[in-house]
Amino acid sequence: MRSTLSFKAYIGISFVYLLLIILGREDISWFIKPFLIPILIVAVYFCGDFPSKKFLSTALTFSWMGDVILMFAYKAEIYFTIGLVAFLISHIAYIVLFSKQLRINSFKNKAIFWIGITAIIVYLVVMFLLLLPTLGDLKIPVLVYAIVLSTMLLFAFKGFLKWSKPAGTYILLGAFIFISSDSILAFNKFYEPIFFSSFLVMATYLLAQYCIVVGILKLNRKK
Numbered sequence: 001m002r003s004t005l006s007f008k009a010y011i012g013i014s015f016v017y018l019l020l021i022i023l024g025r026e027d028i029s030w031f032i033k034p035f036l037i038p039i040l041i042v043a044v045y046f047c048g049d050f051p052s053k054k055f056l057s058t059a060l061t062f063s064w065m066g067d068v069i070l071m072f073a074y075k076a077e078i079y080f081t082i083g084l085v086a087f088l089i090s091h092i093a094y095i096v097l098f099s100k101q102l103r104i105n106s107f108k109n110k111a112i113f114w115i116g117i118t119a120i121i122v123y124l125v126v127m128f129l130l131l132l133p134t135l136g137d138l139k140i141p142v143l144v145y146a147i148v149l150s151t152m153l154l155f156a157f158k159g160f161l162k163w164s165k166p167a168g169t170y171i172l173l174g175a176f177i178f179i180s181s182d183s184i185l186a187f188n189k190f191y192e193p194i195f196f197s198s199f200l201v202m203a204t205y206l207l208a209q210y211c212i213v214v215g216i217l218k219l220n221r222k223k
Contacts, residue, residue, distance in 0.1 A: 006043035050220035059093035098155035170215030178208035
């Protein structure tokens with residue numbers, strides 16, 4: 001019950017937050033942002049126990065830390081770098097989380113798996129080469145982050161081929177949207193400004209986190 005209320009609160013407050021961004025009131029939305037992911041953390045806390053719960057909580061906690069740190073990125077580049085590290089740890093936690101869920105069923109269609117791997121690698125290479133000329137001293141950190149992020153998507157895709165539905169669909173969709181969010185952020189920061197970038201980045205980010213959390217909880221729901 002408490003978990004359900006937390007999800008409803010997350011959706012409602014996220015809607016208000018995004019509406020404020022659309023209305024150009026980022027001076028107000030700035031104060032709401034730190035309270036969004038903690039609502040999901042509360043939702044996870046009040047759900048039933050399952051073996052990988054601590055990894056989900058860890059991923060959300062470091063995502064929240066990244067959110068807060070990036071709020072001050074306008075002051076100095078170091079905040080962006082530290083925020084990147086926080087999200088890097090978050091994605092590593094998601095990778096471990098997904099790997100803990102991979103022993104449910106087996107899949108036979110290896111062709112689909114390798115097509116997925118190829119698509120992820122191609123996207124990673126194209127995106128990095130596109131941004132490379134403008135990355136400066138951040139070439140290595142961004143490359144490492146991109147590799148970890150892509151690995152997270154790969155594990156979600158691998159799981160999607162094994163996990164029960166609709167849980168697997170939620171998780172894969174969340175991972176894909178997460179990559180989309182970070183891609184918009186990177187493209188806007190390092191390549192060319194994107195119209196309504198703040199809204200697009202946060203809308204996709206909030207949706208991605210919601211989908212992953214809901215998917216994991218569905219996957220571990222006790223029958």
